[in-house]
Amino acid sequence: MINRYAIGLFAILANCTHTVAPPSPSGVKYTVGDPYQAGGEWFYPREVNDYDATGLATVITDGGPAYTADNESYDPDALAAASPVLQLPCIVTVTNLVNGRSVDVRVNDRGPMQPGRILSVTPRVARLLSFPSGGIVEVEVKLNQSQTMALQSSLGAVPKLTAAPVAGITAQSLAPPGGGAATGGVQQLGPSANGGNLNQTVTLSGQVTQGAPGPGPLWVQVPGFGNERDGFRTLARIPGLPARVVPVYGGDRPLWAVNAGPYHTVADADAALQQMLQVGIPDPEIIVR
Structure with missing residues (x-):
């Protein structure tokens, strides 16, 4: 029998795909979008101020649209992810429940286009969290309310999120798998379409924190x-x-x-x-x- 703690190591399937492109001249746009159907199921994008979900995540592969749903150029080395429902862009903490590793990423695209998946991440994020190559992993995805509100405001959207107090968390900083600094460079956004500068509001370090593993059935x-x-x-x-x-x-x-x-x-x-x-x-x- 396959051990349930190794679920993420065994399932391989096709995921949301992208092709790298130059930066969009029109800039990043805040977007929610209309309901859409994929894989026989309807998905309903929405604005949320509280999101903490568990499920299965996949890894984005090359070959699809050059631009993300919020009008960024796709970058496999970005600290980024795709969600079927969250407002774009937003900031979430992704935790690999199999090994307890967590990192903050920017959700800037729609996907994965398959029922039963709550997130797909760039290859860089997959490496940081030790995803199996091309595989499926049990994850927790939690919205960072304060950073998402700041990001939304910088894009000219009317702030709709209410920041909540964040409890103190003790975590250990780790180097990425395979060596190298934990930060791995800073991932920032350029000027928004309305002239605001996202660099002033959101900085993602790529720093990985180690918590207790929490896989489950x-x-x-x-x-x-x-x-x-x-x-x-x-x-x-x-x-x-x-x-x-x-x-x-x-x-x-x-x-x-x-x-x-x-x-x-x-x-x-x-x-x-x-x-x-x-x-x-x-x-x-x-x-x-």
Whole structure:
């Protein structure tokens, strides 16, 4: 049996792709974007002020559009990532749950275009966090509220995020895998389209911090039921899956979710997610718990 702690080391698949291009003359643009469909599932980009999600991340490969969704040129050496739903650009902390390594990156593109994936990262970020080459990794993605608000404001967008106090965290700085300085150079943005200078607001160092590993089994979750009965009606549509209705907490009212699992391989979790999509259940997602 495959050890669940090594899930990220075994699954290989095609990911969001890019071709390097010169900087865009029109500058970086704050964007959210319209809902879109990919891989048989709808995705709904949105502005958020609180985002802390677990799931599966992939590595961006070459060969796709030269510019990101927020009008930056794609750079495989940037501290950057793609999200299917977050406002662009924003700053998040990405943690590889298999080894506990974390780094701050800028989300500036849409992707990965596959259900069950919450992020794709540049090759540089993948190296810093010791992703397996071309593989899939269990991650946590957490929005940095204060830096995202500053970035949004510098682009001329009306600030909509409320910065929250950040608890003190003790972490060890690491050199990137293979040697070299932990900073590896500073990743900054150039002038925005409206004349603001993002260099004054956001600086990403590339410094890696080491926390405790936190891998876990995979679950396929259908979240957001306001009524427990709705959860059980969805459960009845997937009798072949080991699923249950569970309470979830968020906002000011109780919600319910359908959780199928646990699964100890990406292939098994993907199969369960596809079964849900095939019977018309919307918005299933793969989480780590």
